[in-house]
Amino acid sequence: MRTYEAIVDAVLATEQTKSFVTSRRAELEVDLGGIPGDRHYGLLRPADVRQRFYARGTMIANRRQLSLLAAEECEIVASALGVPVLRPEWLGANVLLRGYPSLTQLPLGARLLFASGAGIIGEGENEPCIGPGRVIAEACGRPELAQRFVKAAKHKRGIVASIELPGVIREGDRVAIMIP
Amino acid sequence: MRTYEAIVDAVLATEQTKSFVTSRRAELEVDLGGIPGDRHYGLLRPADVRQRFYARGTMIANRRQLSLLAAEECEIVASALGVPVLRPEWLGANVLLRGYPSLTQLPLGARLLFASGAGIIGEGENEPCIGPGRVIAEACGRPELAQRFVKAAKHKRGIVASIELPGVIREGDRVAIMIP
Numbered sequence: 001m002r003t004y005e006a007i008v009d010a011v012l013a014t015e016q017t018k019s020f021v022t023s024r025r026a027e028l029e030v031d032l033g034g035i036p037g038d039r040h041y042g043l044l045r046p047a048d049v050r051q052r053f054y055a056r057g058t059m060i061a062n063r064r065q066l067s068l069l070a071a072e073e074c075e076i077v078a079s080a081l082g083v084p085v086l087r088p089e090w091l092g093a094n095v096l097l098r099g100y101p102s103l104t105q106l107p108l109g110a111r112l113l114f115a116s117g118a119g120i121i122g123e124g125e126n127e128p129c130i131g132p133g134r135v136i137a138e139a140c141g142r143p144e145l146a147q148r149f150v151k152a153a154k155h156k157r158g159i160v161a162s163i164e165l166p167g168v169i170r171e172g173d174r175v176a177i178m179i180p
Numbered sequence: 181m182r183t184y185e186a187i188v189d190a191v192l193a194t195e196q197t198k199s200f201v202t203s204r205r206a207e208l209e210v211d212l213g214g215i216p217g218d219r220h221y222g223l224l225r226p227a228d229v230r231q232r233f234y235a236r237g238t239m240i241a242n243r244r245q246l247s248l249l250a251a252e253e254c255e256i257v258a259s260a261l262g263v264p265v266l267r268p269e270w271l272g273a274n275v276l277l278r279g280y281p282s283l284t285q286l287p288l289g290a291r292l293l294f295a296s297g298a299g300i301i302g303e304g305e306n307e308p309c310i311g312p313g314r315v316i317a318e319a320c321g322r323p324e325l326a327q328r329f330v331k332a333a334k335h336k337r338g339i340v341a342s343i344e345l346p347g348v349i350r351e352g353d354r355v356a357i358m359i360p
Contacts, residue, residue: 032223032224032241043212043223044212053291053293053299053356053358054299054345058345060299060344060345061212061301061342061343061344061345063301063344107288108287108288108289109288109289109303109304111233113233119233119234119240121241121243123289124289124360162241163241164240164241164243165234165238165240165241176233178233180304
């Protein structure tokens with residue numbers, strides 16, 4: 001078991017369930033389904049194009065409860081797109097980390113333990129799609145960024161995660177990252 | 181995504197929650213917590229020595245709902261121990277597969293889709309401990325087998341798994357094994 005450390009730069013959740021865009025919070029209280037009230041909350045979720053082996057819409061266990069980004073990876077993508085900053089809100093992130101720059105490569109099953117009490121399990125790379133690209137394009141007034149985001153963010157768009165130990169994740173938290 | 185196929189040789193569950201020893205069933209109906217009534221059933225389980233990064237007994241998400249064995253691996257372990265057969269009951273198995281001999285090496289996050297409807301997620305290797313060793317020693321009248329089992333079964337004791345799609349697992353089912 002290798003252990004690393006990072007810091008929680010920001011925590012965010014959706015305002016409602018209609019849009020994936022998130023906004024900042026002081027802390028997140030998570031339970032076994034994720035962040036209550038957030039768009040991705042639930043013990044179950046409908047299977048989508050990522051689980052082609054199930055009929056679309058079949059309710060399956062929700063392993064995509066949280067979206068995590070590394071600030072360092074966001075900076076690389078911002079630079080590739082020629083924008084001054086890539087806001088985690090635009091990507092629908094719930095947790096922005098700093099200090100672990102290769103977050104997207106974190107192997108499935110790694111644990112992230114937050115000083116405020118919550119523990120989560122890394123569920124693997126989040127593959128970029130055009131939704132956040134459109135938000136970025138709109139925010140920056142540059143329509144060509146929608147498609148360019150998908151390519152630029154490949155292997156740099158962070159991970160999804162599910163809750164192992166219900167509790168709190170707070171801005172400024174230290175995070176122990178444990179790789180089996 | 182690579183796909184393999186196997187057959188369900190037997191399905192089993194515990195009679196009650198006091199002992200991990202299982203007995204045969206015609207089918208298992210699984211929900212999001214595993215096999216209702218089985219010793220390892222639940223959305224939550226207490227953290228143990230396998231999750232040293234949590235205080236022992238802390239209730240965490242249960243990713244060890246089912247135990248799966250490969251018949252071929254059991255035969256290798258039986259041969260190493262000099263016993264004619266290693267019964268899945270003794271190891272507390274819930275599903276005995278045949279046709280995928282390297283089950284214990286199945287990577288975390290692989291899917292097993294059963295023809296009767298259920299879908300499960302492989303949660304990695306099940307490390308042998310002395311409990312089943314004692315059951316084998318008792319059943320075979322050879323006390324030395326308790327310790328020998330732990331060594332002989334290393335990397336051959338199958339995997340644990342959690343439910344992704346609630347449904348049925350039936351003896352004789354075909355299983356599609358999908359490795360990401």
